[in-house]
Amino acid sequence: MKSRREFLHKAGLGLGALGVSSLALPGGGLLSYANAADLAAGIDDPLAPKKPHFPGKAKSVIWLHMDGAPSHLDLFDYKPELIRLAGTPTPDSFTQGIQLATRGGDSNKLFISKREWKQHGQSGAWFSDLLPNLAQRADDIAFIKSSVTVGATHNISILKLNTGDLVPGRPSLGAWVQYALGSANRDLPSYVVLYNGKNEPQGGSVNWSSGFLPAVYQGTAFLPGDQPIHNLSRPELIAAAAQRSELDLLKQLNQHHATRYKGDSELKARIEAYELAYRMQSTAPEAVDVNKETAATRALYGIGDKDTNDYGTVLLRARRLVERGVRFVQVVSGPANEEVRNWDGHSDLEKNHGAMARMVDKPVAGLLADLKSRGLLESTLVVWTSEFGRTSFGESGDGRDHNPWGYTQWMAGGGVKAGLTYGETDAIGLQVADKEKAVDTYDLHATVLALLGLDHLKVTYLNAGRSERPTVVYGKVVKELIA
Amino acid sequence: MRKISLIAGILILFAGSVWAAVAELDSDLMQAVEDVNKSMASNIALKDKKGSLSDATELGGMFAEIEHFYVSKGDADDAVKLSRKSRELVADILKSVNGGDFDHAINLATDLSRTCKSCHNFYKKS
Numbered sequence: 314m315k316s317r318r319e320f321l322h323k324a325g326l327g328l329g330a331l332g333v334s335s336l337a338l339p340g341g342g343l344l345s346y347a348n349a350a351d352l353a354a355g356i357d358d359p360l361a362p363k364k365p366h367f368p369g370k371a372k373s374v375i376w377l378h379m380d381g382a383p384s385h386l387d388l389f390d391y392k393p394e395l396i397r398l399a400g401t402p403t404p405d406s407f408t409q410g411i412q413l414a415t416r417g418g419d420s421n422k423l424f425i426s427k428r429e430w431k432q433h434g435q436s437g438a439w440f441s442d443l444l445p446n447l448a449q450r451a452d453d454i455a456f457i458k459s460s461v462t463v464g465a466t467h468n469i470s471i472l473k474l475n476t477g478d479l480v481p482g483r484p485s486l487g488a489w490v491q492y493a494l495g496s497a498n499r500d501l502p503s504y505v506v507l508y509n510g511k512n513e514p515q516g517g518s519v520n521w522s523s524g525f526l527p528a529v530y531q532g533t534a535f536l537p538g539d540q541p542i543h544n545l546s547r548p549e550l551i552a553a554a555a556q557r558s559e560l561d562l563l564k565q566l567n568q569h570h571a572t573r574y575k576g577d578s579e580l581k582a583r584i585e586a587y588e589l590a591y592r593m594q595s596t597a598p599e600a601v602d603v604n605k606e607t608a609a610t611r612a613l614y615g616i617g618d619k620d621t622n623d624y625g626t627v628l629l630r631a632r633r634l635v636e637r638g639v640r641f642v643q644v645v646s647g648p649a650n651e652e653v654r655n656w657d658g659h660s661d662l663e664k665n666h667g668a669m670a671r672m673v674d675k676p677v678a679g680l681l682a683d684l685k686s687r688g689l690l691e692s693t694l695v696v697w698t699s700e701f702g703r704t705s706f707g708e709s710g711d712g713r714d715h716n717p718w719g720y721t722q723w724m725a726g727g728g729v730k731a732g733l734t735y736g737e738t739d740a741i742g743l744q745v746a747d748k749e750k751a752v753d754t755y756d757l758h759a760t761v762l763a764l765l766g767l768d769h770l771k772v773t774y775l776n777a778g779r780s781e782r783p784t785v786v787y788g789k790v791v792k793e794l795i796a
Numbered sequence: 797m798r799k800i801s802l803i804a805g806i807l808i809l810f811a812g813s814v815w816a817a818v819a820e821l822d823s824d825l826m827q828a829v830e831d832v833n834k835s836m837a838s839n840i841a842l843k844d845k846k847g848s849l850s851d852a853t854e855l856g857g858m859f860a861e862i863e864h865f866y867v868s869k870g871d872a873d874d875a876v877k878l879s880r881k882s883r884e885l886v887a888d889i890l891k892s893v894n895g896g897d898f899d900h901a902i903n904l905a906t907d908l909s910r911t912c913k914s915c916h917n918f919y920k921k922s
Contacts, residue, residue, distance in 0.1 A: 410917060748914065770902050773841050779834075780841035786834055786909040 359529045359581065360496040360503060369766025370728025370796075371694040372497065373635040374490065375628075376643045377677065378474070379669075380514055381467065381655025384703035384713050385721035386742045387666050390458060391430045391439035394740035395705055399425040403706045407743050411718050423741060424707030426663050436732035443670035446678035453681050453690065455729045455794050457722045457752050459736020459745040462701055464717025467657065468516045470700035474754050475520040475643075477785045484524035486758050487641035489783040490765060491530040493772045498638030500596040502533035502589065505639055507630055509537050509623035510647025515655075521643055525776040527578035529585050532643060537623065541601050541630070545594060560591055600637050603629045613683055615675040620668075623647070625676040632683055635693050646673060656699070660709035681725055694727025694764050698757065705741040719745040722757065728764045730796040752791055759788035763795060821865055829858050833909060840893065840901045848893045848901065855908075856886040878915040882908060 386392060398404075402421055413421075428441040434451030464470050469479050476483040484492070487504040496503035506521045508514050513534070521532030535541035547556055567584045574580060603611060603626055614629045615621025624646065631642045648654045649668035658665035677697070684690040702720020703713035719738035725731065736750040745751045752760075759769040762783060769784045782788075836851035863879035866872040885908040892901035 748917070753913070770841075770899075770906070775842075780838040782841070784906075786837040786906065787913065788906060789910065 359527055360491070360499065360585065362495040362497060363493065365494060365766025366768045366771055367766050369764055370691060371726070371761075371764040371766075372692040373639060374487075374641045374694045374696065374727070374761060374765070375631050375635060375680070376487070376641065377695065377697045378471075378514075378643065378645045379656055379673070379697065379699040380471070380646045381657035381669075382699045382701050382703060382715060382720075383656040383669065384658065384662065384666060385458070385738075386703065386705060386713070387426050387428055387662065388441055388443055388670070389439065389456060389721045389723070390738060390742050391441075392705070392738075392740065392742040395423055395742055396425050398423045398741065403741070403743075407705070407739060407741055411744060413714075421706050423705055424662075424711070424713060426666070426711075434732070436734075438732075438734065443666060444674045446675045447681075450678050450681045450725070451732075453685065453725045453731050454723045455725065455731055456734040457724070457736060457757070457791070457794070458719075458734055458738060459747070459750045459752055460702070460720045460722045460757070461745055461751045462717045462754050464701040464715045467700055470715075470717065471516040471520060474698060474700050475516075476522070476524065477755060477758065477783065477787075481519040481522070482524055483781075483785075484526045484530065484783070485521050485532065485643075486761065486783060487521060487532050487643050488523045488526050488530040489772060490641045490762070490767075492526050492774065493762075493767050494640060494765065496638075497640060499589070500592040501600060501634065501637055501639055502593075503639060504530065504532040504641045504643070505634055506532045506534040506643045506645070507537075507541075507627045508534075508645040508647050509627050510654075511537070512647075514645035514647070525781065526774055528582035529578065531582075532641075535601065535630070537627065537647070542593070542597055545597055547594060557591075560587055563587060596637075600633055601630050603633070606633075610683065613679040615679065618675075620649070620671045621675050624672050625679065628676045628680045629683075632680060632687075632689070636687070636689060658703065658712050659714065660712035662703075662712045665712075684726060690726040692727065694729065694761065695725045696757075696761065697723045705743045716743065719743060722752075724760075724764075724794065728796050730794055733794065735791060735793055753787065755784040755787035756789045756791055759784050759790045760794055763790045821862065825858060825861065829855065829862075829912070832858070833905075833912065836889075837902070837905050837909070840889075840898055840905055843898045845893055845896075848898075849890060852886050852889045852893065856883060856890070859883045859886060875915055878911055882911050882915075885911065 386395065400422055403423055428443070430439055430441055431448070432438065433440055433448040436452050436454075438451040438454065438456065440448035440451065462470055462473060463479065465479075472481065473479055475485045491503045504521070514520065518532075518534070521534065523529070523531035536543070547553065564584060564587065567580065571577065571580050571584065599605065603616065606629060611617060611625075611629070614625035616625045616629065618625075627644055631644055634642050646655065646669070649672040653665055653668040656665070656669050681690065681695065684693050684695070699720070699722065701715050701717040704716045706714070708714040719742065736752060737746045738744060739746045762769045762772065769782060769788045769790070773780045773782050775781075832851050832854050836848060836855060839847035839851055859879050859882040863876060863883065866875040866879060885904055889901050889904045889908070892898070892904060
C-alpha cells in the first residue's frame, strides 16, 4: 500500500463489492463464498460428526450432578448394622486406612436419620422414603455402590468429578465427548450446562471448560428461568438480511485473520460461536420452551409445584435438548429454597435432605419415565453423580460429614444393565467393602465413554507434545454395567 | 577424648538422618514416579518406542527403590506387595513395547497407575 488514501480507496471498493454481492445473491450473498473461504483458509470443522470407535447405544448424556453431595445412607444404601449401632462410637475397625476430618465428641458417633426403607421393583433395589417417585423407576437404574474419590473440599472434588483433576486446566467430560463425537445438530450447542437457582454452580465454569482442547468444545451455560439465553432475538431495527450481511463480513474478516493464526483455537471458536448464535435465533427458543409440552408432561416433572417447578423445568429442557441432538447436558442441582442451598448436610440433615429430595425426586423420576415413553431412554444415558457421599458417623449432632471412601452413584438408559447393583460399602456404609470393585471418577468416565462407543484409551489429544486422554492415566471400564 | 566425642557426635547425627530417611519415603521420588508415569503413558499412546522404553526403565528402578524402602521399614506388607506388583507391571510394559504391542502396553500402564493409587490409599500422607 502506497498511502492511506490508496488503502481507504481499496477498502471502500471491497466493502461496496460485499454489499452488492449480498443484494445479488439470495440468502445473504457471501454464504457460499464463506464455505470456499473456509477451505482456502485451511480451517477444518471441529464439530463435524465423528464415528465412535465401536457401536454404542448411548447417543447423548444427561449428567445429573447432585451438588453438595447427598448422603447415600439416607437415599439408596440401606445399612441395618448402622441402624443397630446408631448412637455408639464408630468402631476402629471401620476407620482403618482413612483419615477423618471430624474428630471427637458426638461427631464421631454413628448417626441415623428418621428413614423408612423398602425394596422396589424386580431388582429389589433399596430406596428410602425420601425418594418415593424415583423408587418407582428402580428397574431402570444400575447402581454403583462402590464409588470412591478424593474428598478434600467440594470445589476440588467437583473439579475432579467433571475433569479428572484436582486443579483447573483439564477438559470436562462433556468437552471430551464433543471432541470425540462432534455435533449431531449444528443449530444448537452440542454441550449445554443447565442449573436452577440464581447463582452459577459452585466451582464455576472450569467445570465445563474445554481445558487444553480447542475452545469450541467448552460447554454453553443456559441460564435458569424463563429466558435461558439472553439477547437471542434480533433487534427489531435490524433487518434479517442486514444482520446476515454483517455476520458474513465479520466471518470473512475473522477467517482472514485466522489464516495468520492457524493455531488460535479461541478465534476458531469465536467464528463458530457467531454462526451458531445466528442459527440459534430460530432454533433455541423452541428447544427450551417447556410451554410447548402438554400439561400432563409438565406435571410429570413437577412443573407448577413450588418445590419442584424450577428443577423440573431444567430437566424437561434437558429432555428437549437431547431430543434435538445435544450430546451432553450437564445439569447441576441448585437450591431447594432460601435456606437449603444444596445437599451439603453437615447439620440438620433431616431438613436439608428433606428439601433437596423433594426438589429432585419427582423431576428425575419424571425424566426417566418421559425418556422411556418417547423411546429415548435407550439412546440417552442418565447419570446421577456427586462429588462424594456422606459419613456414617454424625457431625454437629444431626448431620453428616464428607465421605469419599464409599458412596452411591447410578446410571440409567444408554445401554446400561438396568436393575444391577455393582459393588457395595461396608456394614456401616463408610468405605467400599471390596477395594477391587472401587469405582473412581476416572472409571465412571471410562464407562460413560464406553456406553457412547468410545474407548477412553483412544480418545487422545496432543497437548504441548504430550498425548492426553479423558481419564488422565487411569480409568477402567466397568463392563458389568454394560448390557 | 575430644576427638572421640566429635566422631561420636557426627556418627549420632548421621544415624539420625538415616533414621529420618527410613521413616519417610522421599516425596521428590514419589513426584518423579508420577511425572515419569505420565510421560510413559503419553509415549505409549504416541507409539514412541524409545521414549516408552526409557521411561519404563526409569520407573522400574524407582519402584525397586520404593520396594527396598518398605522391606527395610518392616510391617508394610501391603506396600511391599504393591511396589513388587508395580515392578512386574513395568517389566510387562517393557516386553510389550519391545514387541510393538502398544495397545497391550497402554492397558498395563493404566493398571500400573491404578496400583499407584491403591498404595496411596494406604500410605500417602494427606
